[in-house]
Amino acid sequence: MAYQAKGKILKNSCVGGSYFKLSIFCPKISKAALPGQFVNLKISHGFIPLLRRPISIHNVRGSNVDLLYEVVGKGTELLSRKKAGEELDLIGPLGNGFSARGARRAILVAGGMGVAPLLFLAEKLKKQKPLVLIGAKTRKQILCVKEFEKIGCVVKIATDDGSCGFKGRATDLLKKILVRVTIYACGPKPMLKAVCVIAKAKNMPAQISLEEHMACGIGACLGCVVNTTKGMKRVCKEGPVFDSGEIIW
Ligand SMILES: Cc1cc2nc3c(=O)[nH]c(=O)nc-3n(C[C@H](O)[C@H](O)[C@H](O)COP(=O)(O)OP(=O)(O)OC[C@H]3O[C@@H](n4cnc5c(N)ncnc54)[C@H](O)[C@@H]3O)c2cc1C
Ligand code: FES
Incomplete structure (x- = not known):
């Protein structure tokens, strides 16, 4: 089941070069998320970028959803400028995810x-x-x-x-x-x-x-x-x- 939710940004920091880690407080999505699923982020209130941007769920810690992303274009560049305390509109968790049941090594x-x-x-x-x-x-x-x-x-x-x-x-x-x-x-x-x-x-x-x-x-x-x-x-x-x-x- 996927939700559309407003998540509060807890941290959005550069982890080297053009890579950023974003932590969002979003209990609905963190609770439902499976490895391999993704969220679709609305990055701006305006028309640029018009479409949401898909980003994989990097990790889940309690009510927090972590994302790891690279700045490659306008959408991710705008995302990298978001600050702790701001809200983000997310849809997720989306997609099927990995099936890890009964896995051997x-x-x-x-x-x-x-x-x-x-x-x-x-x-x-x-x-x-x-x-x-x-x-x-x-x-x-x-x-x-x-x-x-x-x-x-x-x-x-x-x-x-x-x-x-x-x-x-x-x-x-x-x-x-x-x-x-x-x-x-x-x-x-x-x-x-x-x-x-x-x-x-x-x-x-x-x-x-x-x-x-x-x-x-x-x-x-x-x-x-x-x-x-x-x-x-x-x-x-x-x-x-x-x-x-x-x-x-
Ligand atoms: C299911 C899924 C999960 C993803 N997970 C992550 C993630 O965890 N971290 C992360 O950094 N990125 C991830 N991506 C890619 C991410 O969605 C794009 O980098 C992002 O949408 C680019 O937006 P932009 O506006 O910054 O760049 P744009 O201006 O839209 O594009 C910049 C460049 O990136 C290329 N690009 C854009 N979208 C994609 C895409 N979907 N696949 C391949 N190339 C693309 C474009 O062709 C262009 O060359 C994921 C994509 C999908 C479909
Ligand atoms: S992005 Fe629309 S069907 Fe997959």
Whole structure:
């Protein structure tokens, strides 16, 4: 069940470069949220930006919903200027979320901002101390390592330029995994496609979280459809999480 609610901003601070962490007091949404779901934020009272902006639920702490976002355009730039005490109009939690029931050992694979929904998932799976593979172009884009380690995850890093951890891709690290695990991944499409290929080759179950441009965010406009083995599906409604074998790339 999704709600439209006014949330009070508790904190909105830069965590390095163009990355921000936003904490919102919003008990209705925090109570209902599952890892992998997202909220759709109304950022301005005016027409710019006209549409809400979808942001994954990064974590939930009591009545608070945390979001992690990168400033990439007008909407996120305006969001970064919001101050503690201001109100935000949110719709959420939206989408299906990851299915973590009965999971064997989990590996979480994050590419860039793909770490955002995976911290909440790691919290839910913390008893089994998931392995987290974080990949990015360079050291400055590696986020949340301490947060994952704090809850008992083992973190391995890969950077394209070798400035931190393994020089290469997070999926190169995934290829080296020999035990049978459940893979949960979020990141850019080429990375998710590579995850699906690896999961198929190793016969491992995998869930991937897709990002598409969204207009309504509630399943009404068909602006976010992807082609799947079961027909066209809406990322905002039937997703954003899909089984790896489901997507036709
Ligand atoms: C389900 C979902 C969850 C998301 N979770 C997060 C998150 O946790 N943290 C975060 O930083 N971002 C997240 N995003 C992406 C975020 O919604 C966009 O970055 C944001 O809407 C950009 O708004 P803007 O007005 O700042 O930029 P715009 O001016 O709208 O766009 C700036 C640039 O970003 C690209 N862009 C915009 N929206 C998307 C999108 N949906 N997918 C890919 N590229 C996009 C545009 O093509 C353009 O190049 C998520 C998107 C979806 C669909
Ligand atoms: S964004 Fe409108 S149907 Fe998904």
